[in-house]
Amino acid sequence: SAQGGTFEFDVEARQLLQLMIHSIYSNKEIFLRELISNASDALDKLRIRSLTENDVDADISDLHIRLDPDPQQRTLTVSDNGIGMTYDEVVQLIGTIAKSDTAQFLERMKQSDDPSLAQDLIGSFGVGFYSSFMVADEVTLVTRHAAESQGTRWQSSGEGSYTIEPVDDAPQGTSVTLHLKPEDTEDQLHDYTSSAKITEIVKRYSDFIRWPIRMAVEQTDSDGETTSEIETINSMKALWTRSRQDITEDEYNEFYKLVSHDWADPLETIHVQAEGTFEYQALLFLPSQAPMDLFMRERKRGVQLYVKRVFIMDDCEELVPEYLRFVKGVVDAQDLSLNVSRENLQQDRQIQMMRRRLVKKVLSTVKDMMSESPQKYRTFWNQFGRALKEGLVNDPENRDSILEISSFSSTNSTEELTTLREYVDRMPEGQQNIYYMTGDSRASIENSPHMEAFREKGLEVLVLTEPVDEVWVETVPEFDGKKFQSIAKGEVDLDAQGDGGSKDEDFEKRKGEFAELLSWMTTKLDDKVKKVRLSTRLTNSPACIVRDSDDITSSLASMYRAMGQ
Ligand code: ADP
Ligand code: MG
Secondary structure, three states: OOOOEEEEOOHHHHHHHHHHHOOOOOOOOHHHHHHHHHHHHHHHHHHHHHHHOOOOOOOOOOOOEEEEEEOOOOEEEEEEOOOOOOHHHHHHHHHOOOOHHHHHHHHHHHHOOOHHHHHHHHHHHOOHHHHHHHOEEEEEEEEEOOOOOOEEEEEEOOOOEEEEEEEOOOOOEEEEEEEEOHHHOOOHHHOOOOHHHHHHHHHHHOOOOOOOEEEEEEEEOOOOOEEEEEEEOOOOOOHHHOOHHHOOHHHHHHHHHHHHOOOOOOOEEEEEEEOOOOOEEEEEEEOOOOOOOOOOOOOOOOEEEEEOOEEEEEEEHHHOOHHHOOOEEEEEEOOOOOOOOHHHHOOOHHHHHHHHHHHHHHHHHHHHHHHHOHHHHHHHHHHHHHHHOHHHHHOHHHHHHHHHOOEEEEOOEEEEEEEHHHHHHHOOOOOOEEEEEEOOOHHHHHOOHHHHHHHHOOOOOEEEOOHHHHHHHHHOOEEOOEEEEEOOEOOOOHHHOOOOOOHHHHHHHHHHHHHHHHHHHHHHOOOOOOOOOOOOOOOOOOOOOOEOOOOOOHHHHHHHHHOOO
16 A cells, blocks of 8 residues: 555645635644644553553653754654554544534634634644644654554645655654745744744643653853753643542642632632543632732633643533532643634533532532631631622522522621521521512611511521622522511511410401501502501601502612612
């Protein structure tokens, strides 16, 4: 088979190459991520193959990736001593495009003539080996499969055809040499022969690759002498892949600072290592302080997404719901495609599953914190409670868990917040509902005439003063079988509250006595109120304004508040 010659790319390969060559995509540096990830895969494959089969007797004692920039020649070579490819594999894998999502990618490209879409798509698909042609006008690949003695050289300028030929003296593994396009020379920022630039790109995308990535780095010593030394430029430390017992708190804290750009230590660390049919690791952190922009619309959120230790994206919103936007960290999925796109993330079943599990994990961690370190929990709630309460409205599936870990101000204490569980435990026998009142401030709620009877009877009322409270109380029906009941709305039947029915008769009698006055007042205030009625809820104030049970617009509520209630 190994004849050599010049061959045409297939149609799809040609289309993809055209796109790469003429790409105006600004994030061209991802080509290096793609080449390094291919090299890393090849090293994995060789190691596994030499452990499971005995058809290769390659040396696996020093598996690594090497980067060799040559500023004079304007080339960059990425090589590995991994599994390599046979001649047929090169034809098959590099000469044609068999991948279904690449075909899909091209379909999307064809349907649109918007160049900015091309940018987004290239960035989100990560189009593998061919992305080399974004920065190179000629690419040479030399490879030898670990089980063969003959190597293969493949070369192309990306325009229509490629040449391929057998070579005798190829080292085992693969090396890809990029002849860099001239337009990048003028631009310091895109000089891919600069070891500083290369180091920066490797740190950003490939720092956690498990194999060493080596490069000669120039160093000038104190005498002004320049020496060149081979250095490993990636840290290889994917903390999340190591077993929990072997990681110190310091290591976790340092890592947190790296991903969050925070100065302080995290409040809590959550390390998930999920095995089984769908393997992933997550290392999440609850910060100890809320960011300034927690409630700003434009803020970023989400965690970093990795696939097999390769950095895919920052701020992956699909992995954490809005109300957990303060959670920081990384998620590394073993079975996702590197080519996963932002648009496909939402529909991706694996992403959805990880998200559901991670949400539950965060909520249960907070729950544990409540019992195990109340002080920490208090800090957490002070910083993030307001955001978390949005989940009561937006995440019905986890509503009960969120209610369990929420705290509220109440008339029980002016200093301490209360959980709903504690509220319910304090409820006197016969109390059916959880009473609350919303308002602008604690003072305005406490001075409200609605409060009088409750204070008199010693009934606890939740004091809800945050804007989000107005919203969740309308959507959350109950906690532990107890309904939430506003004390400022409808008829609150306090007499059912335990002290017997003896008042009923009394009350009926007084209703009769006041009937005339009440109907006179109702007519007088016709355009202002629906109804004037006798109430048991007041003790000191002569009258108060009450909302109808289904009169819930908050504009109305704030109108009442503006009236000084
Ligand atoms: P992907 O990595 O998503 O499969 P690529 O375009 O990056 O797509 O690579 C295509 C195929 O070429 C790889 O699946 C692999 O089989 C082969 N390949 C690429 N680079 C190497 C390499 N350095 N060593 C061995 N095989 C490689
Ligand atoms: Mg690849």
